[in-house]
Amino acid sequence: MKKWLHTWGVTAGAVLLILASFVAGWMAPGGSAYNVLMITAAVFAGYPVAAGAIRALTAKVASIELLVTIAAVGALILGNYWEAAAVTFLFAFGGALENLTLARTRSALDTLVDAAPDTAVVLRDGKQQTIDTYDVVIGDHVLVKPGAPVPVDGIVEHGTGAVTEAMITGESTPASKQNGDSVYAGTVLASGVLTVRVTGVGKSTTLARIVTRVEEAQDAKLPAARFIDRFSRWYTPAVVIVAAIAWILTGNPTLALTFLVIACPGALVIAIPVSVVAGTGRGARDGVLIKGGQYLELAAKVDTVAFDKTGTLTVGVPSVVAIESEDPARTVMLAAVAEAGSEHPLAQPILAAAQQAGFTQDLPSKVDPVPGEGIIAGAEDLTVGVGNHALVARMGVEIPSNLDGAAASFESRGATPVFVVADDMVMGVIGIADAERPEAREALAALRSRGIKTVMLTGDVNGVARTVAGQLGIDDYRAGLLPEDKLEAVSALQRGGHIVAMVGDGVNDAPALATADVGVAMGSAGTAVAVDTADIALMSDNLNRLPEAFKLARRTVRTMRVNVALAIAVVLLLLVGVLLGGVTMAIGMLVHELSILAVIGNSMLLLRPVRNVAREHRAQAAGHGGNDATFGGSLPSDANVDEARLGLRRVGDIQERVNVQ
Structure with a gap:
């Protein structure tokens, strides 16, 4: 606040002195009052500029302020008092406006801070x-x-x-x-x-972590910004040397001083940082946390997005939707006893079905988890296995044709088949399905419309993965993957020349998220690990935020490029103007300050809300099928699953039989 008041105070004082000088010159033409007041205005407005140049020099940095200071001092020595006052005033005025507009671009962060x-x-x-x-x-x-x-x-x-x-x-x-x-x-x-x-x-608090993340992101420099910083350190001394050579060759000191002014790279220096501040601020306001400018730049280049299935493309609440067994009650009971000792995501729906059927929860006598296959446990003096085909084969048991056919039918309808083995016999197969996210199809359609390829990486069986990918319109899928397999799948995509974003929950898919060019964690509100480690954290579980995040990244990078091009174009045009004549120091400084404001104004356009890009393509997404599809045609669209529409033996029917028995 003090800096803001100081810059505007200097600007106001300088403009009053300049006006007073013109009034004095009008009232007493040829008098000394005009010159004295104009010199005073130049010194008043130029003192903070010179002080900044000296501080930079003590740090061994030749700053933009140095160019302005040399030009102003030279103009005073040559008796060009109006030029000196105009250059310093315009520089001070531009700095004040720059501080004001930069504060506006940080308004999203201020809003977050003020929310608590x-x-x-x-x-x-x-x-x-x-x-x-x-x-x-x-x-x-x-x-x-x-x-x-x-x-x-x-x-x-x-x-x-x-x-x-x-x-x-x-x-x-x-x-x-x-x-x-x-x-x-x-x-x-x-x-x-x-x-x-x-x-x-x-x-x-989550809010404090968000504020910290946004602050760090806005302060982090992109490689291009770091290059410009290094460039500016050499640029200013080079400009001074070229100006001196121009003076020697032409004998015209005013030309040399004008060259110093027009060569100020002010707009170029802020072209990228102000875009990053605005872009990350807009993202924070929309619930999209971006770790830094480099991830904005990478996200804008992403051409392939890999998704985890459970909890990302689906709601993450699987439930039992069908059972094929001669004795469904005993099948559910034995499966529940075995899964009582498991932490696998598919254990919970089996336990929930058993609890709903009224079974008392028993614990297994022994537990032997088999990664990627299932679990083998002891129940009622039996060896019970609950898992996939590979687990059944491991136990040396043959699957009856009717149960194998039921499992294939489950897979074709998007449900994961789980076999239940008791000693040397397959008791039955349980179908477990997870409802798709209501917004998944339109979000994926929005990505495809922007030329982004989608790939699903899942530990589920191939049949289920194929069905889910087909119903959601996913371009490709990999099934039966362990966490390390997902990492390898992401690496393979990268070796193929793709810029890959991996979307997961920020914990279970950590290896793949870390390997991807951009790791995106969904539903990160309240999850400190995801907020702190993900490259991009979507605070809500709304998958539509993903295409919006990529659109924001592309807008931001496009804004950076326009800003840089504008800054360079202004310098070149002014240089041509000096060589052709007609561009003075005052005009050069005025154009420079206008270019700085143009760069900031262009960046501030990023603060506008990102339109719901998924909604723009809802019609196309609807072409892939509605969200109210039945189990016979797609994934269930409701987290509780409408068992009456399954076209298979329903859980409710089974539970009634269990209760009767």
Whole structure:
């Protein structure tokens, strides 16, 4: 704030002195008052410029301020007082406008910082106490009232409400909250009353991590920006030398001084940084955190996007949708006992189905996980295996043709078949499916419309992967992959000359995310690891944010190129103007300052919201099939799965039989 006031104070003082000088010259033509006031204006506006040049020289850096200082001093020595005052005033005025507009480009970060409230209402000793937010401790219970911002990160322990999370996720629609749900500092309770158990305060909140990430991203330099920094260190001394040579050859010191002014690379120096600030700021406002300018540049070049399936293209809540067995009740029970000792994602839907059927949860007597195949466990003095074809083969058991056919049918409909083996017999096969994300098809269509190839990398069986890829319109897929296989798949794409982005949950797919040119973590709100390590973190689970992020990256890089081209063009045009005559120091400085403002103004266009690029292609996505497809034609589109439409034996029917038995 002090710097802002100082720059505008210098500008205002200089313009008043210049006006006073013109008035004095009009009232007393040929008098000394005109010259004295104009010299005073040049010194007043030029002193901060000269001070900056001296500070830079002490750090062994020849700055732009040095060119302006030499030109202004030379003009004063030659008696060109108006030129000296005009150059220093315009430079000061341009600096003031530059600070103002740069502050505008950082407004997204300021908005984030201002979102966190300073006070919180805590419940202590049965009473409400309003205290400073930083006095709240982990484990406290905070009361959030309607219309109030949430002051901390926490878990809802009582009450229901709708919370506007646009500040964190970029989603404008309020999210419903109830017991067990997470809430974040800076969001706003639109309706309801919540009692929240505190899990994060101050710097440990999701909002604080976002602010830190954006600050780091805006301060990080792209390779091109670092090159310009190195270039400017040599450029200024070179300009001084060329100006001196021009003076010697022409004998015209005014020409040399004018050359110093027009050679100022101000617009070129800020062309890239201001674009990065604006682009990352816009992304933060939309719930897209970008680690730095280099990842903006890489994201703009991405031509292939690799997706994890579960939790990325699907909602990540698989459920049992069908069972083929002569004794479905016993099949479910044995599978549940074996899976009670497993951490595999497919264990949970089996356990949930058994619990819903009324089985008491038993623990296996022994557990032997087989990576990539399933699990072998002890249950009721039996050796029970739950897994894929490879596990059945490992156990030396033959799959009956009817069950093998049922498994193939499940796969063709997008469900993962899980065989249940008891000793030397296959008891049955369970079909497990995960609902696709409602927005997955239009998001993928938006990527394809921009020439980006899509690839799905999944540990699921080939039949399921083929069905999912076909229904979602994915260009290619790799099935049956372990985490290290996904890494190799990404590496193979890179060896093929592709710039690859990998989209996953930021934890399970860590090797592939780290190997990809750009690692994208989805649903990162509240996930510190994803926010801190991913190259791009999508704070919401909305897959539409992905094509929007790539569009923002391309807009930002395009803006950088336009800015650089504009800055270079202005210098060249002014140089031609000097050689042809007619361009003075004052005109040169004015054009330079206008070019700086043009660069900043062009960059500020990035602050406009990115249109929903997926929605633009909804019609094309609809051509691949609607989201309300049945199990017979595509993945289930609802997380709970409408079993009545499966065209197979339904879970509800099986559960009724289990309860009867």
